[in-house]
Amino acid sequence: MNWIDLANLLVATGILASWPAQAAPACNVTVPNPIVRAAQAAPGTIAARWAAKNKYFGVAADPGTISNAKKAGIIAKEFTQLTPENSMKWDATEPQRDHFTFGNADQLMNFATSNGQKVRGHTTVWHSQHPAWVEQINDKATLTQVMEKHITQVIGHFKGKIFVWDVVNEAFNEDGSMRDSVFYKVLGEDYIRIAFEAAKKADPAAKLYINDYNLDDPNYAKTKGLIEKVTKWRSQGIPIDGIGSQGHVSAEWNTAKTIPAALKALCAAAPECALTEVDIAGAAPSDFATVTKACLDISNCVGVTIWGVTDADSWRASSTPLLFDASGNKKQAYTAVLNAS
Numbered sequence: 001m002n003w004i005d006l007a008n009l010l011v012a013t014g015i016l017a018s019w020p021a022q023a024a025p026a027c028n029v030t031v032p033n034p035i036v037r038a039a040q041a042a043p044g045t046i047a048a049r050w051a052a053k054n055k056y057f058g059v060a061a062d063p064g065t066i067s068n069a070k071k072a073g074i075i076a077k078e079f080t081q082l083t084p085e086n087s088m089k090w091d092a093t094e095p096q097r098d099h100f101t102f103g104n105a106d107q108l109m110n111f112a113t114s115n116g117q118k119v120r121g122h123t124t125v126w127h128s129q130h131p132a133w134v135e136q137i138n139d140k141a142t143l144t145q146v147m148e149k150h151i152t153q154v155i156g157h158f159k160g161k162i163f164v165w166d167v168v169n170e171a172f173n174e175d176g177s178m179r180d181s182v183f184y185k186v187l188g189e190d191y192i193r194i195a196f197e198a199a200k201k202a203d204p205a206a207k208l209y210i211n212d213y214n215l216d217d218p219n220y221a222k223t224k225g226l227i228e229k230v231t232k233w234r235s236q237g238i239p240i241d242g243i244g245s246q247g248h249v250s251a252e253w254n255t256a257k258t259i260p261a262a263l264k265a266l267c268a269a270a271p272e273c274a275l276t277e278v279d280i281a282g283a284a285p286s287d288f289a290t291v292t293k294a295c296l297d298i299s300n301c302v303g304v305t306i307w308g309v310t311d312a313d314s315w316r317a318s319s320t321p322l323l324f325d326a327s328g329n330k331k332q333a334y335t336a337v338l339n340a341s
């Protein structure tokens with residue numbers, strides 16, 4: 001047992017009230033959000049090591065995963081942060097106009113609360129997984145009102161309980177221009193301001209993120225385009241607190257090796273940043289270590305979320321991209337991340 005695990009054990013068993021300040025590892029982390037206390041992570045886990053560095057190590061889940069006792073056990077022990085994989089999306093929370101449903105989302109929130117885990121809200125404005133009635137709106141006044149109401153209701157429902165929201169998801173094309181979603185088509189670029197201002201009003205304490213995929217290379221047009229726009233929007237006073245890089249990695253397209261430099265560039269463009277949906281096709285241990293360590297090495301990177309518990313839960317299950325195999329056993333990638341942490 002190393003000293004971090006020992007300190008965690010002492011805290012968990014009540015022998016120490018909290019981590020002694022001088023026992024915390026020397027590092028230059030000044031994260032605006034005090035994310036996790038070491039006491040919430042089980043000794044010997046990756047999450048415990050990350051908590052000692054004031055960063056979360058999280059996972060995507062939903063009622064389907066937490067209702068499985070084995071998976072619930074893994075989540076409770078191994079992760080300090082949860083993201084609802086689907087249950088807070090528009091089609092789940094407002095399937096019909098003005099009818100809000102939070103059953104699954106509340107279930108996940110309650111599970112997280114009882115396990116001392118922080119929740120990242122995902123996601124209010126996205127071109128995908130919103131109901132057909134949203135897609136059909138074609139005038140500015142109506143879409144503004146509908147978008148503001150959706151954000152106000154959903155973020156407001158969890159006010160004070162959710163520490164980070166992916167307010168806008170996947171707003172960019174691969175060439176760095178803005179995606180032609182219904183929001184962009186009807187409202188133009190101004191939809192970003194409308195969305196973030198509504199989110200800020202709904203929960204002033206939550207950190208507000210823009211989240212996207214294929215931001216895995218600093219020289220890629222999409223990475224550059226997002227950085228340029230976020231820098232401009234922030235200079236205009238739009239309340240964007242953070243950039244989320246999803247981190248869906250595969251060997252041939254967006255490789256692990258360029259992620260450290262890409263994340264550095266993204267994190268320099270906002271007060272904070274995170275890797276929000278990490279999975280790596282084939283789960284090569286060294287790639288998992290490279291990707292996760294990229295966040296550890298950047299002071300304002302607040303944490304990493306793995307996009308699912310076991311390989312069987314993954315949206316791309318056939319590529320076995322996660323840290324636990326389909327039976328819930330730790331894979332070599334887990335050990336590689338632990339050793340790099």
Ligand code: 9MR
Nearest residue numbers: 085086122128129169213246277314315
């Ligand atoms: O993992 C999610 C899967 O269960 C859903 O069917 C899918 C629907 O679009 O969304 C998946 O999660 C996505 C996330 O919300 C946004 N970034 C890409 C993720 C993988 O597709």
